[in-house]
Amino acid sequence: AQSVTQLDSHVSVSEGTPVLLRCNYSSSYSPSLFWYVQHPNKGLQLLLKYTSAATLVKGINGFEAEFKKSETSFHLTKPSAHMSDAAEYFCVVSGITGGFKTIFGAGTRLFVKA
Amino acid sequence: GAVVSQHPSRVICKSGTSVKIECRSLDFQATTMFWYRQFPKQSLMLMATSNEGSKATYEQGVEKDKFLINHASLTLSTLTVTSAHPEDSSFYICSARSTGDNSPLHFGNGTRLTVT
Numbered sequence: 325a326q327s328v329t330q331l332d333s334h335v336s337v338s339e340g341t342p343v344l345l346r347c348n349y350s351s352s353y354s355p356s357l358f359w360y361v362q363h364p365n366k367g368l369q370l371l372l373k374y375t376s377a378a379t380l381v382k383g384i385n386g387f388e389a390e391f392k393k394s395e396t397s398f399h400l401t402k403p404s405a406h407m408s409d410a411a412e413y414f415c416v417v418s419g420i421t422g423g424f425k426t427i428f429g430a431g432t433r434l435f436v437k438a
Numbered sequence: 439g440a441v442v443s444q445h446p447s448r449v450i451c452k453s454g455t456s457v458k459i460e461c462r463s464l465d466f467q468a469t470t471m472f473w474y475r476q477f478p479k480q481s482l483m484l485m486a487t488s489n490e491g492s493k494a495t496y497e498q499g500v501e502k503d504k505f506l507i508n509h510a511s512l513t514l515s516t517l518t519v520t521s522a523h524p525e526d527s528s529f530y531i532c533s534a535r536s537t538g539d540n541s542p543l544h545f546g547n548g549t550r551l552t553v554t
Contacts (some may be wrong), residue, residue, distance in 0.1 A: 433479075
């Protein structure tokens with residue numbers, strides 16, 4: 325079965341320290357992968373996307389993610405967390421099934437401590 | 439970049455009434471839009487796929503007669519929650535793809551529906 329797994333429901337970091345949000349997927353196809361951020365009571369904003377080009381993808385606000393096919397992972401990282409990064413993050417996969425159906429991970433809540 | 443506008447952002451209605459939520463693609467044409475529902479502290483649940491000029495495709499378990507979707511033009515899709523009940527209270531989000539089947543989704547800011 326195809327799926328998207330965000331390995332941590334909550335991640336807590338101190339301001340200025342690195343951020344790692346983990347995402348794994350299972351698929352028989354070569355999917356497109358996305359990370360979205362959602363602030364409270366807001367819609368989702370695209371952080372970055374992977375669509376079979378460079379495996380290291382740079383996004384907005386200093387975030388980046390690396391697609392590792394051998395590990396079926398697409399972890400999101402940021403070298404130095406900022407208070408404004410506190411939000412919910414969703415790993416999203418498209419193209420796993422026929423018809424390019426989009427599948428959302430369960431989300432990871434990022435807390436940033438001062 | 440591609441912008442999706444969703445209106446209203448918040449709505450409070452009484453049980454038994456209907457509420458319409460609009461989703462507009464402001465700078466691109468969207469033949470397909472998607473409607474999601476999000477429960478507190480949970481991920482997004484796809485409710486239906488809205489197709490311009492044809493009937494929406496509903497996910498399993500979503501009541502077609504309760505959640506009416508109309509995609510009358512390439513830039514507008516509407517979701518109407520009919521005969522609303524308190525259990526319909528939720529956060530509803532629409533999205534659209536700007537080009538191609540595999541391009542990223544662009545999301546509206548969501549609508550917080552509270553049914554009293």
